[in-house]
Amino acid sequence: MRDTATRRARPASQQGMRRANLALVLGEFAAGPRSRAEVAAATGLTRAAVSSLVDELSAAGLVAESGPTVPSGRVGRPGTALALDPQGPAGLGGEIGVEHLAACVVDLRGEVRAWLRRDVPNRGRTPAAVLADLAALLREVADGCGLEPAGLAVAVPGLVGAADGTVERAANLGWSDVPLAAELRRALRGAGATGLAGLALDVDNEANLGGLAELWLGDGPDDFLHLSAEAGIGAALVVDGRLLRGARGYAGEIGHLPVHPDGPPCPCGARGCLEQYAGEAAVLRAAGLTDAGGDWVALLARRAADGDPAVRAALTGAGTALGVAAAGSVNLLDPAALVLGGGYAELAEWLLPAMRAELAARVTVRAWRDDWLSVSRLGRRGPLLGAATGVVRAVVADPGRFAAAEG
Structure with a gap:
């Protein structure tokens, strides 16, 4: 019995090791074109093992030849460089905003292959109506890019139950307890996108995905606080290259941090929240633009300029x-840097002077330096890029699952 159990356990162990090695090898190609010999040297695997793993990755459409390579010092026969396959499985991202819907496709290399954004006033609309429109947009962008999505991720301005994709509260949309993942699958089937409905589907807060996009695609450190605005205000705290989600997944609700405890009431039930001074409605009200509709960030930037x-x-x-x-x-978290993203990135010219003055006066844990506060180059593209890029990174982190499915 002991021998039988050992024999049964060994294949599972070998399969797990091969799956880990597939990820190790594909991770090398994620850093740029490599020859098989270079991958073997970097990973410590034998050239024969690397060749076998590359063959499997190539059969799954994950790597492809990218041209000849010459060994360091230009000694020896040229090899063949391989890289992530630009025609391989892609990341599909969707975004629900208070005033817009968007979708994009990112290939394995991180290149944006398709991008669609539609201005849609979603505040107060039913989830079913919004998701029907999003499903149509996702189908359009997926059909037009010529790539096969490996998964789907959706950014939403609300608190999301990570386990099942339920939007527990999205105050600026007027939603609560919406099983978004399940309802989006239903909407995709209704839109004739049955293939998309069967994809792995992740739903996350838009500020979280904006922070992750900054981590993956930005130029800053691996430890920062990302502040962003859509209709509301969100934050993402990244520590040592990992997003801090909190015990229940609700970390980052900086928009409801009180800046004046006796200030105006907030829809959340508290008073004096940051959103009552720096959110969309508050800034438009202070600017005398309460009747403004559409793109509030572009309107404010134009008027300020x-x-x-x-x-x-x-x-x-x-x-x-x-x-x-x-x-x-x-003062509480001591991040290495602050990054201003989302709509705030486009308004930074007029926000930064007052922000820096307050930070210099109030930060007590260290002497504040203005260069610790920067502006994201991703801006309002961050959440959608984070959604699609996260799908691609999941493929690179575990190509064995995709390769097995392809096989």
């Missing part, structure tokens, strides 16, 4: 409130 004194004053007030909240966060 034209010298509108009311808009500039409103943005200065928002920057002051952001600085107060950010200073408290820095």
Whole structure:
């Protein structure tokens, strides 16, 4: 009986080792084109083992030849360089915003292959109506890119139950307890996108995905606090290259951090929350633009650039409130850097002076340096890029699952 059990356990162990080695080898190609010999030298695997693993990855459409390579020092016969296959499995991302819907496809190399964004006033619409529109957009972008999605991830402005993709609360949409993952699958089938409905599907908070995009695609450190705005205000704390989600997955709700405890009431039930001073509605109200519709960030940026004194004053007030909240966060968490993302990135010129003044005055754990506060180059593209890129990174981290499915 003992021998039988040992024999049964061995294949599972060998399979696990091969799966780990597939990830190890594919990870080398994620850093750029490599020859088999270079991968063997970097991983410590034999050339024969690398060749076998590369053959499996190639059969699954994960790597492809990219041209000849010459050994270091130009001695010896040229080899064949391989790289992540640009025609291989792709990441499909979707985004639900208060005033828009968007979808994109990112290939294995991280290149954006298709991108669609539609202005849609989603505040107060039923989840079924919003998801029907999103499903149609996802089908359109997937059909148009010529690539096979390996998975789907969706960014949403709300608190998400990570286990089942339920949006527990999205105040700016007017949603609560929406089983978004299940309802989106139903909407995709209704849109004739049965293949997309069968994909692995992840739903996450848009601020989390924006922070992850900054980690994966940005130029900063692996330890930072990412502040962003859509209609509300969110934050993502990245520590040692990992997103800090909190015990229940709700970390980052900086928009409901009180900056003035006796301030105006917030829809969350508290008073004086940051969103009441630096959120969309608050800034538009302070600027005298309460009837403005559509792209509020572009409107404010345009008016501020034209010298509108009311808009500039409103943005200065928002920057002051952001600085107060950010200073408290820095004193509590001591991140290496602060990154201003989302809609704030496009308004940074008018937000940063007041933010920096508050940070310099209020940060006590260290002497504040202005270069610790930077502006994301991803801006409002961050959450959608984070969604699609996360799918690709999951393929690279565990290609064995995809290779087995292809086989």
